[in-house]
Amino acid sequence: MESRKPRKINSKWWLIAANLLGLLPLGVLVWAFWVNQLGFNPVETALQRTGQIAVIFLLLSLAFTPLRRLFKWPILLKFRKIFGLYASLYAFTHFATFAIWDYGLNLPLIWMEIQEKPFILLGFAALIILLVLAATSFRYWQKKLGKGWRSLHRLVYLAAVLVLVHYFLAVKGDIFSLQGDYGAPLVAGIILILLFLLRFPFIYRPLQRLINRKGA
Amino acid sequence: MVHKKSHSIPVDPSEITPKHIYQTRRQFLKQMGVVGLSALLASCAPNVGVPIDGPGSALDEDLADNLTSYEAITGYCNFYEFTTNKEQVDENAQDFVTSPWSVMVDGMVETPRAFTMEEILSTYTQEERIYRMRCVEGWSMVIPWVGFPLHQLLEEVVPTAGAKYVLFEAALVPDQMEGANSGLFPFPYLEGLRLDEAMHDLTILATGLYDEPMPPQNGAPIRLVVPWKYGFKSIKSIVRIALVPDQPPTLWNTIAPQEYGFYANVNPNVDHPRWSQATERRIGETGRRETLFMNGYAEEVMPLYEGMDLTENF
Numbered sequence: 459m460e461s462r463k464p465r466k467i468n469s470k471w472w473l474i475a476a477n478l479l480g481l482l483p484l485g486v487l488v489w490a491f492w493v494n495q496l497g498f499n500p501v502e503t504a505l506q507r508t509g510q511i512a513v514i515f516l517l518l519s520l521a522f523t524p525l526r527r528l529f530k531w532p533i534l535l536k537f538r539k540i541f542g543l544y545a546s547l548y549a550f551t552h553f554a555t556f557a558i559w560d561y562g563l564n565l566p567l568i569w570m571e572i573q574e575k576p577f578i579l580l581g582f583a584a585l586i587i588l589l590v591l592a593a594t595s596f597r598y599w600q601k602k603l604g605k606g607w608r609s610l611h612r613l614v615y616l617a618a619v620l621v622l623v624h625y626f627l628a629v630k631g632d633i634f635s636l637q638g639d640y641g642a643p644l645v646a647g648i649i650l651i652l653l654f655l656l657r658f659p660f661i662y663r664p665l666q667r668l669i670n671r672k673g674a
Numbered sequence: 675m676v677h678k679k680s681h682s683i684p685v686d687p688s689e690i691t692p693k694h695i696y697q698t699r700r701q702f703l704k705q706m707g708v709v710g711l712s713a714l715l716a717s718c719a720p721n722v723g724v725p726i727d728g729p730g731s732a733l734d735e736d737l738a739d740n741l742t743s744y745e746a747i748t749g750y751c752n753f754y755e756f757t758t759n760k761e762q763v764d765e766n767a768q769d770f771v772t773s774p775w776s777v778m779v780d781g782m783v784e785t786p787r788a789f790t791m792e793e794i795l796s797t798y799t800q801e802e803r804i805y806r807m808r809c810v811e812g813w814s815m816v817i818p819w820v821g822f823p824l825h826q827l828l829e830e831v832v833p834t835a836g837a838k839y840v841l842f843e844a845a846l847v848p849d850q851m852e853g854a855n856s857g858l859f860p861f862p863y864l865e866g867l868r869l870d871e872a873m874h875d876l877t878i879l880a881t882g883l884y885d886e887p888m889p890p891q892n893g894a895p896i897r898l899v900v901p902w903k904y905g906f907k908s909i910k911s912i913v914r915i916a917l918v919p920d921q922p923p924t925l926w927n928t929i930a931p932q933e934y935g936f937y938a939n940v941n942p943n944v945d946h947p948r949w950s951q952a953t954e955r956r957i958g959e960t961g962r963r964e965t966l967f968m969n970g971y972a973e974e975v976m977p978l979y980e981g982m983d984l985t986e987n988f
Contacts, residue, residue, distance in 0.1 A: 497761050498750035498957050499813055562961050567953070577948045627948050630811065630926075639758055640858060 469533050476537055480544035483511045484551070504555045512548035513625060513646050515541045516588075516618055517653065524656035528669050539595055542614065546592035549585050549621075577627035584620035587613050615654075622647050737804045742815035744884045746957050751891055752809070753910055754859055755844070755851040767890035770850050772911070775895050779827065781916035782837035789827070791895050795881060798822035802885070803878055805901035807908075808940045808969050814954045819899055821880035825873040827915075833869065837917035840872040841865075842898055845911040860929070865909035866922035866936065867900065870978055876901055876971060879912070902971040904938045935988035939979075940969035944988045 487507060490496050496503045522538035556578075561568050572578050591611055593599075600607050625646060629639035655661050749764050756766040773791065780786035800820050808814045828840070844863035848854040854861055871877060880899045881888055888894040893910025900907050906926050916922075926934035933947055942952045942965040953962040968975055979987075 498746040499760075499955065501955060501960075502813065560955070560962065564962075571950055574945070575949055630930075641758070 469536070472533055473536060473540065476540045480515070480540060480547070483507070483548070501555065501560045504559065505552065508548050508552035508555055509625070509628075510642070512545050512552055513621060515545035515548060516614075516621060517646065517649050519545055520614065520618060520650070520653050524653060524662060527656075527662050528666055542588075543592055543595060546588040549588050553582070553585050577624055580620045580627070581624040584617045584624060587617040587620070591617070618650055622650060737806065737816050738818075740816050741804070741818055742957050744886075747815060747817055747883060748889045748892060750957060752811075752905070753891055753893070754856075755846065755854045755861060755863065756891070757853050758856075763891040764889075766852050770847070770890040770894070770911075772890060772894040775913075777896060777912055778914045779831050779916075780914070781841070781918050782834045783828075783917050784832035784834060786831060791881075794827075794879075794896065798826050800881060803880075803899070805876075805899060806966075806969050807899075807901070807905055808954060808965065810904040810906055810934070810938070810946065810951075812949065812951070812954050814956050814963075814965075815958075816956075818884055819878065819880040820882035820885060821878040821899065823875050824877045824879050824898070825875065827879065828872060828917075831917075833917045836919045838869055839918050839921055840867050840869060841914075841916045841918050841922035842867075842909045842912055843914040843916075844909050845913045860925065863909055863925045864923055864928075865898065865907055866918075866924050867907070868921075868978075869917070871900070871975075874975065874978065876974055902940055902968040902975045904934075904940055906934070907938050937984075937987050939975075939984065939988070940965060940967070941984060941988065942967060944985050 487496075487504065491500065491504070519538050519541035522534045522541070526534040526538075557563060557568055561571075572582055591614055594603065594607065594610060603610060622643065625643040626640070629643060656665075750760050751763055752758075752760055753763045753767060756763045756770075775791045776788040777791075777794070778786075778788045800822055802818055802820055804816065804818045806814060807817050842865045844861075844865075846854055846862040853859075867877070878899050879896055880893070881896050883889075883892060888897065890911075893908075893912075896912050897910040898908045898912065907924075921936055924936060926938075927936050940951075945951050951965055954965045956963055966972075
């Protein structure tokens, strides 16, 4: 980054790369299933992995708005949408693994679990939000919903919070004393908080200035 | 280690399995929707068709025919002192030094003393016990343990009148255990039983599995196995057993008392506050199976809990 000239980015290749990145974990997962490499408890592995990948893509997607404030590359907005779509895809795969593979589509049992267990309920609520956002992420809806689109898509923050609470509730231990299996959800939580903070002008402005000065 | 049987020879399940366990597979067949096959299968199982009364005996399977593989038992387990990754414990535990080893037995007993492993293995006849293992996380196995009833050891030291509970302490060797310094868990791992639970014949100290010495990841050289309780009660790599007057602190109960009770009996009717305990995933199978009350050992262990509210005392 030696100059602030508008950068020529060959966006086509970037978009292809982003999509490959999005599909890669699914490919790895399907391949691992195929060659019997999902370990001794494949359902659990698939559940955990799809969940973790969904969290990673959701955090990635949330990272692009603050990043765009700092670096004004237009392509970043496209990444935001692509990674958001993949977050929805993996959240759905996560749910499908739970409902189909784990519970064999035993609907009464699934319904009982969803109703009774806040942790599943929260994940389910987040999934619904992500699917609605995925469905309305295309230009048609963006135009049709006008200003409402932005407000609607702000729900992604709610989804992220729900997802993380869901993650915290899924592991063994005690949340309040932070004793237990909390390593991974803690890291995800800290990243989410940092990304939130980056949206406040008093935090991103100084950073913006710093980057612009360096670039000049 | 006393090796009782070689696995190259098929073993009659009635020789090695507590009687109740292999008595009927009807329930299982019903669940599988293949009742019509039962007559055919009956010829392979010695006691099929013997009906048993009572809810606790609705046993569904011939455990000896449904053993979880050695690879799964030794490759997939929880031993947080090494790592919280169930499939990594195996590797991280390989350098764990388990010999020489001794177990201190003290507290409210007449003759407190340390038992060396050699002494334990030569004094107590090691027998095979095929038990279900149900983890509180929702998965289960069928494991052919080798061991001996804990009461034999306790009788040797003679608990005194005031002894009401038994405290177990696991080894904590931070330089051999990668996860031991994690601030997230208050090690050493402690567990406890009421004295009558500890004296129950189903409660064993296991020193091996599949006729092999206990692998380090499974709790070498000696561990507790309490088959009607969630797996976390079955503490591994024991260094101390103490008879105490009051209910002892136990690791998971200390971390989250509202979620992990002292009793931790397998009970499909009492859910973990955050997830259901009604069903389980049997390692090596697809789909879920229903979790059995007291993990299928109700008939034997329910007398221990007469008059107790099991929802309150979970």
